[in-house]
Amino acid sequence: MPTTEIPIQKTGFGRTMRRDAWWWQPLVVFLGLTSFIVYSTWAAFQGVHYTSGPYLSPFYSPEIFGSSPHALMGPKPEIWPSWLPFSPALLILWAPAGFRMTCYYYRGAYYKAFWADPPACAVSEPRKKYLGENSLPLILQNIHRYFLYVALIFIVLLGMDAVKGFWFADEETGKGSFGIGIGSLVLVINVVLLGGYTFGCHSFRHLVGGVRDRLSRSSRPRQCVFDCVSCLNRGHMRFAWMSLFWVGFTDVYVRLCSMGIWTDFRIF
Numbered sequence: 001m002p003t004t005e006i007p008i009q010k011t012g013f014g015r016t017m018r019r020d021a022w023w024w025q026p027l028v029v030f031l032g033l034t035s036f037i038v039y040s041t042w043a044a045f046q047g048v049h050y051t052s053g054p055y056l057s058p059f060y061s062p063e064i065f066g067s068s069p070h071a072l073m074g075p076k077p078e079i080w081p082s083w084l085p086f087s088p089a090l091l092i093l094w095a096p097a098g099f100r101m102t103c104y105y106y107r108g109a110y111y112k113a114f115w116a117d118p119p120a121c122a123v124s125e126p127r128k129k130y131l132g133e134n135s136l137p138l139i140l141q142n143i144h145r146y147f148l149y150v151a152l153i154f155i156v157l158l159g160m161d162a163v164k165g166f167w168f169a170d171e172e173t174g175k176g177s178f179g180i181g182i183g184s185l186v187l188v189i190n191v192v193l194l195g196g197y198t199f200g201c202h203s204f205r206h207l208v209g210g211v212r213d214r215l216s217r218s219s220r221p222r223q224c225v226f227d228c229v230s231c232l233n234r235g236h237m238r239f240a241w242m243s244l245f246w247v248g249f250t251d252v253y254v255r256l257c258s259m260g261i262w263t264d265f266r267i268f
Contacts, residue, residue, distance in 0.1 A: 050063075055254045
């Protein structure tokens with residue numbers, strides 16, 4: 001019986017037989033990630049206006065060394081080289097950045113948007129040989145599971161920052177009292193979204209249940225945890241973008257309050 005081959009992809013970078021607007025998604029990803037990278041890099045090098053009252057920007061948490069009351073180990077060490085720029089954010093941002101850079105979802109997203117590998121399904125890419133993640137440098141993406149452990153610690157630390165955001169120092173006595181400001185809610189939402197993204201991670205799903213050959217033989221609590229993580233995992237892309245936007249907005253909110261441009265209204 002004779003057969004006819006129907007090509008679904010034309011040769012040449014960007015060529016395709018698709019008639020839909022396939023390019024809009026990688027374009028949005030490119031613009032979104034580029035905007036965040038530019039802003040977060042700028043904010044990390046500022047070293048000022050990252051705290052306002054009880055609020056601490058997530059870009060600077062935990063503040064190991066710094067000039068604010070949130071610093072865990074006091075001001076910048078005297079042995080710090082004068083030629084080397086100092087910012088508390090530069091000491092800790094490698095952890096959340098590494099977690100996102102090696103994330104399974106983000107890898108697929110920025111491979112398409114920045115490297116056109118491929119730019120979209122059934123769209124020609126600018127290279128003919130596929131190397132995958134079996135050699136340097138992309139084989140280093142496999143350390144994602146280890147960045148997960150560090151990210152879980154950061155969720156706890158950011159949760160502590162959110163709790164501290166409900167305690168405001170009295171100007172006369174200097175003692176802290178419970179209160180709710182707009183910034184308090186901003187910090188809480190930031191932890192919730194980051195938690196949804198982190199606990200929905202594919203590596204975390206494997207950690208709590210994927211290591212089992214037959215999950216049905218596991219304990220009931222383990223099955224419940226696996227089901228909850230799987231539920232978050234189904235919205236992993238959504239949490240990835242919502243948490244990325246909100247962590248940037250949280251820094252903007254704290255920064256503008258610190259500069260006196262925005263007023264942190266007290267609800268209670």
